[in-house]
Amino acid sequence: MMLHRRLLLIAAAAFVLTACANRPSLEQAPPIVFVHGNGDTAALWQTTSWRFESNGWPRERLYAINLPYPLARDDDSKPQLGRTSTAEHMAYLGREIDKVLQATGARQVVLMGNSRGGNAIRNYIETEFRRGGVESLKVSHAILGGTPNHGVWAIKGFREGNEFSGTGPFLTALNAPRNAKGEFLPAGSEGLEVTPGVKWLTIRSDSNDKFAQPDGLWIGAKGKPTYVSFAGPELKGATNVVIPRIDHRETSFSPAAFEASYRFITGKPAATTDISREATVRLDGTVTGLGVQSADPASGNFRNNLPMPGAELQVFAIDATSGQRIGAPVHQRKVGSNGLWGPFMAKPDTPYEFVVSAPGYATTHIYRSGFPRSSDLVQLQLERMADADLDAGALVTLTRPRGYFDRERDTIRLDGQLPPGVPASGAGVASSKLKLTKPELRTITAEFNGERLSGQTWPAAGKHVVVLEITQ
Numbered sequence: 001m002m003l004h005r006r007l008l009l010i011a012a013a014a015f016v017l018t019a020c021a022n023r024p025s026l027e028q029a030p031p032i033v034f035v036h037g038n039g040d041t042a043a044l045w046q047t048t049s050w051r052f053e054s055n056g057w058p059r060e061r062l063y064a065i066n067l068p069y070p071l072a073r074d075d076d077s078k079p080q081l082g083r084t085s086t087a088e089h090m091a092y093l094g095r096e097i098d099k100v101l102q103a104t105g106a107r108q109v110v111l112m113g114n115s116r117g118g119n120a121i122r123n124y125i126e127t128e129f130r131r132g133g134v135e136s137l138k139v140s141h142a143i144l145g146g147t148p149n150h151g152v153w154a155i156k157g158f159r160e161g162n163e164f165s166g167t168g169p170f171l172t173a174l175n176a177p178r179n180a181k182g183e184f185l186p187a188g189s190e191g192l193e194v195t196p197g198v199k200w201l202t203i204r205s206d207s208n209d210k211f212a213q214p215d216g217l218w219i220g221a222k223g224k225p226t227y228v229s230f231a232g233p234e235l236k237g238a239t240n241v242v243i244p245r246i247d248h249r250e251t252s253f254s255p256a257a258f259e260a261s262y263r264f265i266t267g268k269p270a271a272t273t274d275i276s277r278e279a280t281v282r283l284d285g286t287v288t289g290l291g292v293q294s295a296d297p298a299s300g301n302f303r304n305n306l307p308m309p310g311a312e313l314q315v316f317a318i319d320a321t322s323g324q325r326i327g328a329p330v331h332q333r334k335v336g337s338n339g340l341w342g343p344f345m346a347k348p349d350t351p352y353e354f355v356v357s358a359p360g361y362a363t364t365h366i367y368r369s370g371f372p373r374s375s376d377l378v379q380l381q382l383e384r385m386a387d388a389d390l391d392a393g394a395l396v397t398l399t400r401p402r403g404y405f406d407r408e409r410d411t412i413r414l415d416g417q418l419p420p421g422v423p424a425s426g427a428g429v430a431s432s433k434l435k436l437t438k439p440e441l442r443t444i445t446a447e448f449n450g451e452r453l454s455g456q457t458w459p460a461a462g463k464h465v466v467v468l469e470i471t472q
Contacts, residue, residue: 212229
């Protein structure tokens with residue numbers, strides 16, 4: 001599970017870079033290690049991987065790590081059930097990098113991180129540099145999308161033990177001014193904020209990143225200053241790219257972010273930001289759930305990326321318009337100890353319903369658009385029903401893992417109406433839950449910027465929940 005099988009699955013087909021007749025060298029297509037953000041999964045890098053592949057990058061040189069406990073601690077110095085410290089996050093990343101280097105024979109990797117993933121990247125590179133200097137570095141390029149490099153807030157005395165505090169010890173140490181050789185300068189000096197020996201790129205939104213806002217709306221303090229600007233993700237000494245209107249996750253997972261990253265690594269523009277189709281599509285991934293209920297009410301049911309052995313899975317091909325099943329299951333299995341639910345040979349661009357069940361969870365019906373390419377990053381998350389939803393006829397959640405919903409920018413509909421809970425302005429939520437009063441089985445459709453996804457409602461009384469998952 002550690003590398004989502006990237007180290008175990010070597011693609012049979014040879015992919016070549018544009019205008020290259022032979023297999024590219026490691027210098028032309030170095031290994032890329034993708035690092036997800038706070039509470040997220042390796043699955044978010046699926047479309048980014050597809051775009052690199054569509055530009056000739058060999059699939060076996062694209063790796064997405066899956067941090068078992070992806071949430072940061074409330075206080076980095078205090079152990080917390082189901083959460084990781086900055087040191088634990090860095091150590092995990094370091095072990096995965098070593099595996100990639102051993103598997104590929106490369107001397108260095110490219111690191112791409114979204115949000116909190118960038119914290120681990122910076123911490124890892126800085127720690128390695130202080131141990132052995134520039135010559136010891138195992139990273140050539142570091143690309144940080146939406147990383148809160150100067151904090152989500154920078155308020156003296158407010159939650160400074162949290163790794164997202166701009167005035168806390170973690171970010172203060174990483175941002176300490178230094179010269180081009182990495183030698184520290186006196187506090188308050190004008191200096192660089194990046195570790196030498198690595199090429200650095202930051203990608204940020206102009207003003208639409210919920211975690212780089214001067215107002216505290218998204219941290220529960222509307223009208224109060226955070227002392228962080230829209231430019232908070234930028235770093236002195238890095239190449240800093242600004243893309244208008246993108247949201248926090250789109251700083252890594254959007255076509256525009258991919259193009260900026262590809263250009264930074266290769267020195268030339270990508271041939272395409274589209275995703276090319278494959279004739280044969282092989283899918284796999286893990287089934288995950290929630291952590292156990294803690295004795296500490298503040299911990300609650302925590303998200304994790306641990307495998308869910310014993311879960312039952314069925315996959316159905318569905319009609320794209322109605323969401324109705326087409327015949328018997330096309331794949332089914334009981335998940336083993338590694339959490340893997342595949343492999344499954346899918347039909348290109350055919351939409352599917354993934355039905356996952358396990359003791360203590362609702363039967364979760366996940367509807368996905370068709371898959372244009374193979375992927376082993378199809379993570380299936382089991383859901384539980386909240387007590388407040390037990391009176392529903394049916395429960396449907398619309399989710400967009402690779403971005404947020406922005407009513408001022410996006411065209412969004414769920415069952416023909418604006419999705420509940422999506423604010424009128426700003427990109428602040430990535431999911432919307434619709435409680436239906438009637439339990440009948442019927443078609444329900446979601447639309448997002450041209451992607452249309454249909455599924456079926458299932459009675460909540462039978463402990464069924466429905467998830468419509470947007471690909472883009």
